[in-house]
Each structure stands twice: as C-alpha cells, then as structure tokens.
Amino acid sequence: QVIIEETDRLNLLVNDILDLSKLENGRMTLAQTEFDMELRLREITERYRGLSDFSGYHFSLETDGEAIVFCDAGKIEQVICNLINNAVNYTGEDKQIFIQMQHVTDGIRISVKDTGKGIDQETLSRIFDKYYRSENYKRSVVGTGLGLSIVKAILRLHDYAFGVDSTIGKGSTFWFIIHNE
Numbered sequence: 001q002v003i004i005e006e007t008d009r010l011n012l013l014v015n016d017i018l019d020l021s022k023l024e025n026g027r028m029t030l031a032q033t034e035f036d037m038e039l040r041l042r043e044i045t046e047r048y049r050g051l052s053d054f055s056g057y058h059f060s061l062e063t064d065g066e067a068i069v070f071c072d073a074g075k076i077e078q079v080i081c082n083l084i085n086n087a088v089n090y091t092g093e094d095k096q097i098f099i100q101m102q103h104v105t106d107g108i109r110i111s112v113k114d115t116g117k118g119i120d121q122e123t124l125s126r127i128f129d130k131y132y133r134s135e136n137y138k139r140s141v142v143g144t145g146l147g148l149s150i151v152k153a154i155l156r157l158h159d160y161a162f163g164v165d166s167t168i169g170k171g172s173t174f175w176f177i178i179h180n181e
Helices: 002-024 037-047 049-055 073-090 147-158
Strands: 032-036 058-063 068-072 096-104 107-114 162-167 171-179
Touching (some): 073 147
Parallel strands (some): 058 096
Antiparallel strands (some): 032 068, 162 171
C-alpha cells in the first residue's frame, strides 16, 4: 500500500511538473469554449461532496446566477480544483470552504475562502512560487507544492487578474476574474 501511495504521489508530481513546464514555456495553448460557469461550479462542488461525507469538510457554494464565459474550461476547472484543494489543506478546524461566484464590472469573480490561520505579508509575496508551502496547517497537506504555481500560470495565460486576500486568524480568500468578452 505504501508503494502504491508513493507511486501515486510521484505520478502527480511528474504531471504537475510537465503541466507547469508547458505553461511557462508557452507550449500549452488554450482550447476556449463558451459555457455556463455557474453550472460548472455546481458540478465541481458536487464532486467534492464525497470528501465532505468522508472527512467532514463542508463546501458552501454561493452564486448570483448564470454566467456564460468564454475560456478554456478544462484549465479553469484545474484552477478552481487547485484552489479548493489548497483551501482543504489550510482551512480551520471547522473544515469550512466557501466558493463564490459573482458578476462584477470586469467580468465574473470566482473566489475560494478558507477559515485557517491566514497568511502573513512575507508569505503572501511568495505564495504563488513553485514548491512554496506555508507552515500554517495542522493536518497533513496533500499535493505537490505546485498547485498555486499552476494556478498563476493558467491565469496569466488567460490574462486574468488574480490574487489572495488574507487576515491572520481569519483565513484566506484566493480569487480570479474571468473577463467579459
């Protein structure tokens, strides 16, 4: 079982390194399509319900209606899943994760919020760097340390604004905006 788990972990790492390399070297292109982001977020959140049932995590989704967007659905889904996985790793003891989609002036703002310890200013400046991990977690962290670097590369490829807001003791909110076409 240990060998299988280690093989799975190494497989994830290799795939993440390959994805990041392609993104950073401009060898990955966007397959843009039109789709309803609200519906896609509902589908993604529903997939996380199994983790909710198994480990006690609570995923809350709040949207303000249909949102037709034009972007690479697969890559934007990867961004959202990486942000949710990050929130699972760092959320507080209440195991709450809040996913929100709202129409804003520039487009559609998607955010993922945890209730963890928050991120200090020094760490905020490095949070999207490769292999960087905050020490603000109690349970074992799952992942390769490349998730937020991949998020940054995909969002830059789309030319979307993104960032993180954090308050020590209250948690962090990672966000990005899908521009109106």
